Amino acid sequence: MATVTLAKALNEGLRKTMENDPKVLVMGEDVGALGGVFRVTDGLQKDFGEDRVIDTPLAESGIIGTAVGLAIRGFRPVCEIQFDGFVFPAFDQIVSQVAKMHYRSGGHVKLPITIRIPYGGGIGAVEHHSESPESYFCHTPGLKVVTCSNPADAYWMIQQTVANDDPVVFFEPKRRYWDKADVEMTGTAPMPLWKARVARPGNDLTLIAYGPMVKVALDAAAAAAEEGKSIEVIDLRALSPIDWPVVEDSVRRTGRAVVVAEAPSYASLTSEVAARLQEKLFYSLEAPVLRVTGYNTPFPPSRVEEDYLPDLDRVLDAVDRSLEA
Amino acid sequence: MATVTLAKALNEGLRKTMENDPKVLVMGEDVGALGGVFRVTDGLQKDFGEDRVIDTPLAESGIIGTAVGLAIRGFRPVCEIQFDGFVFPAFDQIVSQVAKMHYRSGGHVKLPITIRIPYGGGIGAVEHHSESPESYFCHTPGLKVVTCSNPADAYWMIQQTVANDDPVVFFEPKRRYWDKADVEMTGTAPMPLWKARVARPGNDLTLIAYGPMVKVALDAAAAAAEEGKSIEVIDLRALSPIDWPVVEDSVRRTGRAVVVAEAPSYASLTSEVAARLQEKLFYSLEAPVLRVTGYNTPFPPSRVEEDYLPDLDRVLDAVDRSLEA
Amino acid sequence: MPDPTPPAVTATPTVAGPELVQLLTPEGERLEHPDYAIDLTDDELFALYRDLVMVRRIDTEGFALTRQGELSLWASLQGQEAAQVGAGRALKPGDYAFPTYREHGVAYCKGVDPVTLLGLWRGVSQGGWDPHAGEFHLYTIVIGSQTLHATGFAMGIQRDGGDGACMAFFGDGASSQGDVNEAFVWASVFNAPMVFFCQNNQWAISEPLERQTRIPLYQRAQGFGFPGVRVDGNDVLAVLAVTRAALERAREGSGPTLIEAFTYRMGPHTTSDDPTRYRLSADVEAWKLKDPIERMKVYLARSGKADHDFFDQVEKEADDLAAHIRAGCLALEDPTPLSIFDNVYAEGSSLLDEERELMSSYLAGFAEGSHR
Amino acid sequence: MPDPTPPAVTATPTVAGPELVQLLTPEGERLEHPDYAIDLTDDELFALYRDLVMVRRIDTEGFALTRQGELSLWASLQGQEAAQVGAGRALKPGDYAFPTYREHGVAYCKGVDPVTLLGLWRGVSQGGWDPHAGEFHLYTIVIGSQTLHATGFAMGIQRDGGDGACMAFFGDGASSQGDVNEAFVWASVFNAPMVFFCQNNQWAISEPLERQTRIPLYQRAQGFGFPGVRVDGNDVLAVLAVTRAALERAREGSGPTLIEAFTYRMGPHTTSDDPTRYRLSADVEAWKLKDPIERMKVYLARSGKADHDFFDQVEKEADDLAAHIRAGCLALEDPTPLSIFDNVYAEGSSLLDEERELMSSYLAGFAEGSHR
């Protein structure tokens, strides 16, 4: 058991996975001596050498494209994209190559590539450094998408992801990098990678969140509890595919759901949650599924980001609207 | 009035817009002497010269990136992406530059860029030539997205799009390129660009479709009519933003909705339609909003694409399920 | 105002010069080259001739099958046989090839049954072969992407102690793509055992070479710090010699080379294309005189190495191959609807399990007559 | 197995040689160059010195404001003043600049009030200035994207009869991006009136130059068929001369040029960076001896052109500028919540109208006390 930040938990998880499997490589911009701009790869190059922790040229398509080749050769590359807004130069390689290779090859070519992306706002950054592009990847068949919300999940999920034989986009909630918790670092993973977690049980309404918004949802549930409202909070963890049984069981019971995410809502993962729930639980729902999300604008200047991002108040407002419906 | 194919209608629309505004440029791969692989730009280079109809190097990021510069200089570039699957090398320029420039510049820089993309399956093509990537663009704030389903819309909507001061992604239903209809080519546009159209009125259920699926929806409505079911068909035309009043008025009246699209459903535009309708019309809906879409797999080999794509039977099946709910 | 018209591209080389390695002239005359000597036995020469004829026959058959509606598309390599056979035969076991969609000839040299390639063009698969079996990767249609895959693969060779090299194929059009230039950066910076093999067939669909570059393409390499060489792509001996040398360099640890095989696309871009809209038949006629097979035949015949019997024998083998391809094509089975869900993921997906189940019962509904 | 370690990158030039244009040595000695003569009046020299000092002061002030919490980030140009002033002063009205995020000095030369730049770094806007006013485009943070914008703009000049040229700024790291290389292809093929100005400050955050190239960067241009030149980026006279010549070439219709201004990033990448983790302070010390301002000062002083009064006067002007920047920064107003919806679209959007309405009534709810 160790008390670590989420960033350090990722670092320890990566270290363990590199120790266990010599085929695991880490690659990206500044992942070597600097240890990544968030220090997630800190110390790895020193210990595993420049051939396994590769500082790459500054070109994201190149990072992913060469990772594809390395994976075909039998390696398990873990690629770091420095910030959410910089994954787009690699989008073509991700969508047309990484996502489709196993299908196109009739199952002959596996691409066990992990694409790590720090994402989301709340750290006062300049443009392109606060985005939540997860829906693009969720909409892409052939990819899987996961995200962690706390140090323990960070530690275990990164290892499970790297061990997975499919390409996985691993979103890291950058505003939670410095959150600390006790993490049990021995034994086996406490739960499978693809499972959603009931982060707080409750009966009146289900709050569905992931990554950086889990904390906001938990805070909202705690605040609501003081007013006698019993809110269940689900941390999705896996964004594609979503662990529907856990989500649906909860909403079937509570009859009400609010989905929270930083990303713009239009044609997004939160749309999917609402669409699915109304389809599968039409007769159980007592109120429409509501969404609390970023607005459908580009990410705004940081001085106004707190108004853009879902916060305790906006979540509680939606909870109230749902309960009153 | 002329009887033209959808491809020819686009060609005539482009010609008219180039005649009317010397700032309009056409650029892309093979748009010159060849007239584009679908002949949509046929004859334009001959008449407007190589400086206005530009055969570009083979690089989509370059096409969009230089179009940004041309637009800053005061031009109105109409960029052709040869096939749906080839827009991704340009994704970064579209998402981070085209979509955001007006916002980032505080309104000082307008980018009246049209990005034309032939999309969808049904023509027996090899991989990367049958995709429906519209949801990626719908999910991107700062872009607008439209699509046409018939020659008349093709003729007028392309002109309205090019005249629009915002960047617009214009999706062309490639399997309908050869569909013919009478088009009134004089006067002014019969309806605004951003309006949805009731393609067939009805009372029992609303079928919501766009682009290549409008014909399938209309066929389904006709077939259902023979069984005494009165189906309303809405052609969305604008995908971002959707003309919600038209859609909601219809579904409020019918109480039932089925959304049809070729694209995979997960975290898509069809998710958005379902999410929105359940939120706004919770008390009017008599059945869950259903979706008939491509499966959440990569586009399959062409010999099996008819099983992947929504067709008359699958739409009718969903209509029946909705009506029976 | 600066003139938008760029200066003319460097003139097309038609004879061997300092810029074009050639060992066999269009007239079938054997030349020597100071840097690229090659000494082949008669059997090796016969084998190369045979390869050229076989590869052309694969192409003719693919074209014919498309015209007859058995394939939905075909990308013809006609005119590029020597480039592909020269490159393909330079590859040794342990060397890996990343093709575009036109390298049927390289596939043949790597021992891939041509029927294997047809699934993609017939629409029964998206490729579907095992790249490791023939050390020949899947066809890549998104222009340029494979050059990065190849470079990553070559970096893998560096890291796992392999002793092969890796070769990426691409076209003149592809040279404009960001990915291809990133591959140049990567290969150079990591000194990867790579050969970039560009078949400059002078057209990217309808666009002539000067839409992609204003200098000869092989010179691109010098901007990235590794050698580039232009070879007569219709001369199988020269291509073999130049590619062998580049692969050897790569295997030795001396890093990447760019080879520009200067050739010409004799046919349409694909069976869907109509080249009469954009190019002169006179150009095509001129290139016919440089035919890669003809010059080998003349050389073998004039030098007395081969006689009619040999040429007839090769024709017959080609007929057999064509029959094999045709039969193999017609025997390709259509995929089943439920196969849509196969192999999307190596480890499966709960979402797709659900969708497969839905499709399955939907299809069963037809059988039971519950749908119209 | 080929060795993954690439050969060492060509050694850093420290003295002027055929590969490095220099007109003023680090010691303040004036050199002549056969191709790049420059003849400036004393007033022009004074103005350049003044620019250098002002630009450094802008940077110092930006840095200080960040340390004091008034800005959230700052990308320092320290060490690159001569590169930016030389380039910026070579631009004439009608010429357009597309910067990265570090070109505060070019902005200054283009007449952009430094306060204008602060909105981005303070987080009150994403830039927000009118590029047309100063012929200075918005800062571009996504590495390399602006090189294509610039090239397109230059193609626009060709098409609308303008007589200016266009200049794209980018870094050594950016040279690896696909977009930058595509811009080279485009500019070359269309013979666009472009100058590619690469400030090679030898670092891309923590990555040294050899992660991007194994040959000098200016040589990249020859792979695309246009000239490249390396200039001492700490020598304002040489940068001015070289850039003027390149712009003139562009305006005349002779096409693009790549300039590599060889310099050094003296500070951290940005105020968030910690360079002690990846580079030696000895290197930084060595580059201090090549300071761009010092050498101009020595030159002006030794040659007797300028005296203490002049230098004091410039210091004073810099103090005034700093005060102006500071006051301007503190006066920048925070955006209102509803401004989130402004300017997303030029022609508005029904969806955003709805969302703005929702936010507005939500905020009103607070005022009315209906939320907690």
Ligand SMILES: Cc1ncc(C[n+]2csc(CCOP(=O)(O)OP(=O)(O)O)c2C)c(N)n1
């Ligand atoms: C990214 C991308 N853009 C566009 C296309 C459409 N396309 C297919 S082949 C081709 C031309 C390729 O030219 P070249 O690289 O010279 O190869 P060749 O076909 O001549 O062998 C184009 C534009 C594509 N396949 N991928």
Ligand SMILES: Cc1ncc(C[n+]2csc(CCOP(=O)(O)OP(=O)(O)O)c2C)c(N)n1
């Ligand atoms: C596409 C993209 N990837 C990554 C980054 C993060 N990043 C910001 S600056 C930088 C290094 C840039 O180096 P260089 O081009 O040499 O310019 P310099 O900062 O030295 O001026 C990186 C990797 C980015 N802004 N954009």
Ligand SMILES: [Mg+2]
């Ligand atoms: Mg070609």
Ligand SMILES: [Mg+2]
């Ligand atoms: Mg740098």
